[in-house]
Structures are given as C-alpha cells and as structure tokens.
Amino acid sequence: MADQSTNGSQLEAVIVDGGRIPFQRSGTGYNDLMAYDLGRLAVEGIISRAPIDGGDLDRVIMGTVIQDVNTSNVARESALGAGIPNHVPAHTVTQACISSNQAVTSAINLIKAGQAKAVLAGGTETMSDIPIRFRKTFRQKLLEARKYKSISDFLKFFKGLRPSHLLPEIPAIAEFSTGETMGESCDRMAAHFGISRQEQDEYALRSHQLAAKATNEGWLDPELLPAAVPPDFDTIEHDNTFREDTSMEKLEKLSPAFIKPHGTITAGNSSAFTDGASASLIMEKEAALQKGITPKAYLRGYTYVAQDPEDELLLGPAYATPKVLDAMGLQLSDIDVFEFHEAFAGQILTVLKTLNSDTFAQEKLDRDQKVGEIPMDKFNCWGGSLSLGHPFGATGVRLVTTAANRLHHEDGELALVAACAAGGQGHAIVLERFDG
C-alpha cells in the first residue's frame, strides 16, 4: 500500500493497544481529580496490561487542551505519577480537540524517524476543574505585590482597587480570533448548509442508541480501562455520558442553546462537557513482532488541514478526508470503518453533506466530483463524542482505538479517523488492520 510519509524508510508504526478510562460527565465520577490524575489512571491502565514494561517506552506524549498551570507538562507528571521510570521523556501536545491525534501522529513520526520503538500516546482532560483566574488588574497587583517591601508599598495595593476586580474570570469555549463560541459558529454553519433541527436530533438519538448498544454488547470493553478512583476506590467501569432512554420527543423539547430563538443546536444534539483520559501503545512493527506482540493495526497516512475559523470552524474533516485518501491513492469506498469526532450533530451532518456535494467539491476542494457518500452502517457504529462524551484532549486516541478494534470486530481492512478542532483545523488518519 502507498504511504504518503514513507520516505524510503522501512519503519512502520502500529497500534498495539489502546484504551481509555470510562468517560464521565463533568462534575460526576472524576469531579475531585485533576487532569494529571486522569492521565495517570489511563497510563497505568494501558501499561499494566501492556506486553512491555514502562521502562521499555521511549517516549510518552499526551494531548490536553485546558492546562492546569501546576502540571503544564501534564504528560510528564502523568507518566511519573503512573510509575513510568524517570528515564522515559514525556511531552504534552495541544491542538484543541485533535490534541491526542497530534500525540498519535507525533508517535508515528518518532517511529518512522527511527527515534523511538515504543511510544505511549494519549490525552487527558478535565472540565470539572478548569483554571479560573482573577481579572487582569488584580493579577497585575498581585504580581507587583511580590516586590513590595515597606508598609507604604502595601498601601499602594489598595489604590484604585475596586470590588469588581475581585470577580473571577471563567474561560469561555470561544474562538480567540473571532470571539464566537463554538456552538454559535456551528449553529450558523448548519444553517448555511441547510441542516435541519430534526436531522440533528435524529443523528444525536442514533449516537446515543449506538453507544448504549455497544456498551450493552460489551464491544467497548476492550477499550475501557476500569478506573478505581481515590479515596473511595469505587471502580468506574463504564461511560456515564450516553442516555439510553433518550427519544425524539425528549430531544425535540429542548430549546436552542446558543442562538435564540432560531438556532438548531441544543444541549441534546451537542457533545457535553466530559472528563476523561486515553492512552495507546504505539510501536515500530518489527520491534513489536520481535517481542512476540501482535499489533492491532498499522497506522498509515495522516494529514492536518486548516481553514477559516469564522465560517468553517468545524469543517476540518471535509477537507482532511479527501486529502488523506488522495495521498494514499484510496477511494472513500475502500474504507470499511469510519470513526469521526462528533462535536455537534449539526457539525457532523454538515461534514457528511459537504463530502457528498459536487458543488462543495468544486468550490472548496478543487475537485471535479464530490468525495462521496459515507455509508452510515460503517459510520461511528459504537457511538461517538455526542454520546460517549468528549474530553477534548483525550478523544483522538479514543477514535483511533475504536477504529482499530472495529476493524477486527467488523472484519474490515481499512479505517478512516477524522476530527475537527477549534481554530478551524482538522485531521484525518488511515488505519490498516494487522493480520498476524
């Protein structure tokens, strides 16, 4: 198979194992934990069941989006905290919702460049403990106060200080460049491409039902790393994010969350704030085989794309999909398993619609013909971010892991993973099932 990034190198990256601690709605199961703790649990879970020891790793890479200043290199802290030996370097990557995709592709690069034989790539995110800051004026005063010496200096502190300066500043999920929240932007985009409220609710319902089915059938079990949460150590074994009992009636009743009253995006057809972490073991193929390890899948070509954050904030997969397929000489019809990140139902439906649009292909992709229609029976069959939840920094590894597991479960050969991210960016990667 053609591989866009094979520069005469024979080194191939494979995913040996992947998993995640069960995703939890923010403020629930992991409410008292830091992102570091979640990352630690995921690393512990994957390395404890790994066919290699922690000391055999050459690198740990983890994605995260909202950083805790106490653990700014959360990959390192999580790795050490999970008992990975000191000598294994670790770094954190961040690229909004595709942060752990970046962790995976960085791992691939290290392996192809001969820098590493085994990399732990993962991601961690908590929305239960986001950093809330003082406002700028007060922050400046606090920093100045560190230099104060005399009493009169300290009196200066109160000069010009108003009670309102003490109000905290809670970070919004808004684009820095446009000032628009992701929900607003997506709502506009869905309207622009003519995605109805009903379609969105129907898609959301499908996602929840599929997640419930995959959970009940035990299909997700291989990727779920039970999390024993201190101090009580009640073991969390499943996601609490999806709603098995949801229905069109319930979804229809919800009012728009962002654009009122005409918007179509509601809490019901959006992905919710989620806490979670993921980890995968990525190895150089020959090194794995030498150790008697049977990998799950090859990690083949991948790509990153970027568009206008104003109008195409979450349309990345529509660009990344044809780009990676073209580079590998593949057609959409060659793909057996699709795993796409679902930020909003409106977003995913827009992506599906634009991929299947000749006009979009001609105007935006510089192609004569549409990319094609993705068959829904191959698409996000075990639920998606809408139902399983979306801990920003951790989702990418979930997608790759699920895709690899589905290849075996559904007897497919090729899988395509794609995801959108804030900043108007996107990513896609192709996996090929490994047969021992």
Add this chain to the structure above:
Amino acid sequence: MSYLSTENEDGVLVVTLDQPGEKVNKLDEQLIGEFQDLLQNTDPDSIEGIVLVSGKESNFIAGADVEMLKNKSAPEGIEELSRRGNKLLLKLENYPKPVVAAIHGSCIGGGMEVAMACNYRVASEHSDTTMGQPEVQLGLLPGGGGTQRLPRLIGVQNALTYMLTGKTIYPRKAYKLGLVDELTHRDAVLTAAKKAVAKINKDNFERKDKRSLLHQLMEGLSPLRKIIYSQARKRSKSKTKGNYPAPDKIIDCVKEGYENGMEAGLELESVNFGKLAATPESEALVNLFFAMQGAKKNSDEDKGREVEKIGVLGAGLMGSGIADVSANNDYRVLLKDQTVEQAGEGKKDIWQRLEKKRKKHIISSFERDRISSLVTPTETYKGFKNTDLVIEAVFEDLDLKQSILQEVEEATSDHAIFASNTSSLPIEDIADAADRPEQVVGMHYFSPVPKMPLLEIITTDQTADWVTATAREVGIQQGKHVIVVNDGPGFYTTRILSPFMNEALMLLEEGIAIKELDSHMKNFGFPVGPAALFDEVGIDVAAHITKVLNDLFAERGVNPSTKPEELFEAGYKGRKNKKGFYRYKQENGKTKKDEPNEEIYEFFGGSGRTSMDADTVQQRMTLTMVNEAAWCLQEDILHNPVDGDLGAVLGLGFPPFLGGPFRYIDREGADTIVERLQKYEQKHGPRFTPADILKEHAQSGEKFHQD
C-alpha cells in the same frame, strides 16, 4: 590513619570519616583510636574548629560495630570499651574550638552519640537521614554517652521515649526536638557546618530549649521528675513483662546523670552497658540481629532472574498486603480478584496506608500517587503475559489452587514463576497440576504483610535453583527477612505453630480460663496469647491446618484436638466473624477485642474454670513448639537452626529475648529440654515425645549453634 582523612579548609579542620572497603561507617575500636590520635595531635590554636563529615554516600555513622561487641568479654571488656569511648567523646565535647557534625544519611546508635558530643549538628533533610538510639532492641543501652546527652538535648521524657523504643527520628522531627540545630539539603551540609564553626566562634551559640512548656515544668522539678522515672518504668514493665533488663537500666542511667551529674551518669552507663552485654537476653538479641542481617542477603543473587511485574491473585488482606510491599519497592503489580471492584478494595487498603504516611509527611502526595499507580486492579488475566512472577493468595483449597495454577500457566509466558502463598498445603501437591513444576514455589507471607518481617520460601524437590533465587531476591526487595525451607505439610512455621495451638486447646479442656492462658503466655514473652491468636488467624483456618497436618502427627501417635473443627462447624471463625475466644465490639469503625467469650467454654467442659500454674502452662506450650522445631530440623524441613530461630521469632512471635527455639534449647541445655519433655510425655502422652535429634544432642552435649 585509614579511617579518617583531614583537610584544612579556610582554617576549619574538615575530618572525613570513610572506612575503606565498607559500605557504611561503623563505630569500632580503630575509629576510636584514630579519633584519639587526631585530637591529641591537633593544636587547637592552629584551627578555627572541626567539622565531622562522612565520606559515604548515605550514612554518617550507621552505628557501633556489633561484631566488636560480640567479640569482647562481657561485662569487663565491654564496660572498658564504653569508658574509653566516653572519655574520647568528653574530650571532643570539651575541645577548646567548636566541633560541628555535618550529617547526611543514617546516624544511628554510636553514630548519633558521636554527633551528640559535637557542639552543633547540621543535618540534611533527605529521607536517607535517620537518627535514633536502637540499642534497646539488642538488649543494650546507648553506651557512648547517649543516656546522658540525649536527655540534655531533647529533655528527659522525649529522650526516654526514643531510647526505650529505639524508634527512628527523621530530620524534621530531630530539628523540632532540638537534636539537630540546622537543616539543609544534602549538598550544603558541609558548607553549613563550616559556617556554623564561624558563627559559634563569633557569637557563642546558645541552644534554645525546644521542650514543650509541660515538659519543661515536669522536668524542672525534682519530685515531678521522680514521677517521670516511675511512669517510664511502669510503662516499659507492662510492655516487657520484665523479660528485658535493658529498659530499667536505661532509666537508671538517665536518672543518675540528671540527678547526680554527667560524670556519675557516664560511669553508671559504662557499668550497666557491660552488665547488659553479659545478659543472655542481649546475647540472644544480638545473635538474632546477625541472623536477620543474613536473611536480608541473597548469596544466589546472580542465579535469579529479573522481575519487573508481579501478578497477585486474590485481593484480600494477604493479596493486597503482598501487592503493597511489592509496589512500595517498585514492582508493577496486577492485582486480580473475581471482580474488579473486589480488586479495587485491595488497592484502597494500599492507598490508605500510603495516605497515612503522607499525612505524617513521610511521603508526598505525588509519591503516594506513584506507588499506588503501580498496583492495577483487574478481573482478567490481561497483561499477565509479561509478568515474571505470579503469587496466589486465594482461599486455602487444593483444587482451587491447582486450577488457578493451570490458569496462570496458560496466561503467562514460559519464564513465569508461580508462587503459592498457602500457609499449610504442601507445594508438591499444588505443583502436581503444573506443566512447569520446576517453576512452582511457596512464598508464605505473614499477616499483616506490610508489618510482618518474615517470608518463608518453600521449595520442592523439583523447584529450580533460579526460581528459588528469584523468589528470595523478590522477598528481600520487598523488605522481608527470608528463610528457605523444604516442602512438607505446614512447612516450618505452620507446622511448629500447630502443636503449640493444640496444647492451648488441651489446657483449655483441662479447665484453664482463656484470660489466664493468654496472660501466662504473654508474660512468657509472646506478643499475643494463643486464644487471641486463634481468633486472629481464624478458627476456620486452624481447622483446615489441623486437617492438613493430621496424618503427619498421627504417624507419631499424636491425636490432635478436634476442637477447631467442632468450633468451626458451630460457626466460630474468630475475629473475622466476631465470634471466637473473645468478644468483639465496634469502635470508631474498627473491630476491637473485648472480654473472653464465656460461651465458648461449653466446648471446653463448661464455665467452671480452674487456675493453673504459670510455669507449667508456659513450659507445656513452649516445649511443644520447640520440640516440633527440632523434628523439622531432623526431617530436613529446615536447612539449619538459624532459619528455625528466625522463622519462630519473626513469624510466630517466639520471644526474641530467648533467641528462637534452637537458641533456647542451647541456653537451657538439650538434656534439660529432653528431661522436661519426657516428664510431660509420661503424663500427657506421645505429643511430648522428644525428637531424636534432641536426644542425640542431649547425649553428646552438642549445641545446635556453634557460636
């Protein structure tokens, strides 16, 4: 000089202690001699002061050389040695220029006494830095001025606490107590010590009294001090039951020095040091000390294979304890139980112990996280492929253990070792089901695993040498003292416990009261009485052990009591179901032992109890254990008497001051032991028949221990 090297740094004489060819500095005669010469030959006017520092990586002076004490005649030689040391340290203390100790690493016993004779102490905050006067644990006292200087530094009450328990003092605590004057990081101790010399020369350093107001008040008034001394005596008496002579002597020395001056105190200290060294208690404890050190060494280390990851099956008290000591020593552990929730409970126990340490500032929250992350609860064999050792701690049932063994062989690679933590089942029987019987071994831990210092490794005829060596290495890494014994029902420890417990039941049947029985044995020196021990071990377990060992004893014509089985069938399990020889009450979420359970007397001839002579009870009980230990040596269950002593003391609480069954036989004389056994044999039958090996020793007069 070979121990000491000196260098003049900016007028300060830096004296580096570095015993060649040794990992640790020990206080011995040569060191004392070199010190004497050094002080003699250094003109105080030529220097600003002296700094003592260690050339070793992680110890200042780790203590006095115990070997040296063993080779001296007691009491005279030892007393003389102490006098010499005290004279030297007085000289050091009164040296015309400041003397400062720069401490990093262990500074224990004699090492701490040297440090205390200095005018000022700087210590590193590092966790390697530990201080303490553990001499009492060897049946001795701090014979280098410790009984005098420690009370003067930290107060009588604090000093007595540390000297009577031998507890370790960590740097922060040492600073708080006033034992060290300054804390800094390990690479700055020398600089800080040199600066301290200058500071003392300039300002004449005055140490602040860090005692609490209450302590100051109590210790400031002579009548109140008398109360302190008598309280301390009372407390130690209740702990030692009068079996250990050292605590009283320590209190005597402290009192003498505090009431009549340092000179008188030092004199009494030297005399008492000599006296204590001559006691059989100290001799036994010192021998035990050497045996324990030996059990921390693995002469076959290079035969063993590397172990990175350990599987532990069963997350109950035992399993989680084994996981605990493994993770705390950097092994990664898969802790498997039937459900992941049950396994998680085991991890919770480990985390809670770590959290307790964090609260005491012994470890950081990050260390707690890191260590607990090394234990992963699971309900599957996923990840067992690269475990190097799997230890099972499941229910004591042969079929279950065999089927678990087969599962493990299936789930692991060819190199994996299967260890059973059975307390009684012969390893050979378990290994019957194995594809790789040479990789099956017994690793018998004692409960609670994190606290109990012994690991009994059981090998069968088939166990490969590298397997034994690997298991031993893991045990040592886990912080255990390891003995290796041959296979057989109950191996060594359980086997010698069995007749001992049986005798307790016999005595109960003869009419003794539970409380009296337990109190006689505690007075003899056992940490818990046999009835209480039944409850701890579990009456169900006792019933099982009786069954396993039945044939073995039957062959010698012994019919063990059937009470364990009867009690078990009547629903008695001991502490675990709060139904045993004692009643249990719930207090602050913990199960606490209450008064004896009178109801149980219906199994032992009703509620009318008769009092029995303490000596008879103690002798009958102890002799059964000692005799069985001899049988074990005779039948090659034991490789040597040293292991037998260690196993009984560390695993079963055999009184340490007696040194173990074989030391006890040597001390009493094999002929005396045989005589006593035969006396009881006539009265109570073959369970007191002396082992042949005992009779042989009685005849030849040969001792079990040659030294």
